[in-house]
Amino acid sequence: MYGLVNKAVEELVITQFGQDKWEAIKATAGVDVEVFVSNQAYPDEITYRLVGAASEVLKISAEQILIAFGEHWVLKTASESYGPMMKAGGKNLRDFLINLPNFHTRVAMIYPDLKPPRFECSDIEDSSLKLHYFTHRPGLTTFVVGLVQGLGKLFNTPATCEILARQDQGAEHDVFKVAWTLV
Ligand code: HEM
Known part of the structure; x- marks a missing residue:
């Protein structure tokens, strides 16, 4: 999916839970992208891994x-x-x-x-x-x-x-x- 999707996940996590949680989520997901570029396409896998890791780190179900x-x-x-x-x-x-x-x-x-x-x-x-x-x-x-x-x-x-x-x-x-x- 285009980078703006991952950027939006990042923004949501940082504004609601802070930068540290975002770093923890990226580490758990094994995603080492420093900056997502909006108009660059990334494998869907990255978005799925970020959501899965956010669920693990924040202890909130992926559906929520x-x-x-x-x-x-x-x-x-x-x-x-x-x-x-x-x-x-x-x-x-x-x-x-x-x-x-x-x-x-x-x-x-x-x-x-x-x-x-x-x-x-x-x-x-x-x-x-x-x-x-x-x-x-x-x-x-x-x-x-x-x-x-x-x-x-x-x-x-x-x-x-x-x-x-x-x-x-x-x-x-x-x-x-x-x-x-x-x-
Ligand atoms: C200006 C506003 C919007 C933009 C710029 C936008 C853009 C995008 C982008 C970039 C993707 C990822 C797909 C890809 O990269 O190939 C996406 C997916 C998606 N969008 Fe939008 N979107 C917008 C508004 C909406 C709205 C209002 C809805 C529904 C109410 C919606 C529903 C979805 C869904 C469900 C997906 C998941 C893709 C899938 O099922 O394959 N989007 N959109």
């Missing part, structure tokens, strides 16, 4: 770390560094989710080697929809939960994201029911 990372990604990384792109994604949570299937097409203009996730929406109602997530990367189900929760906060729209089906439990792909309060 991925939720926190998803929220951080939306509320800090995306909002602060890619504001215009996030704005173009939609004016409220519902529109943003409906537009999500196309979102990474724009991201790919800046990061041409992007291997993006694929999303689809179904059962679209006024205050809920089903979000379908297709990926070749295993283990990121709760990252999506965190991303959606982050979007709810971004749009000041209290939202829940329930996992209805998981690829790692035999389903064909991950499905989430996202529901929000009309404001």
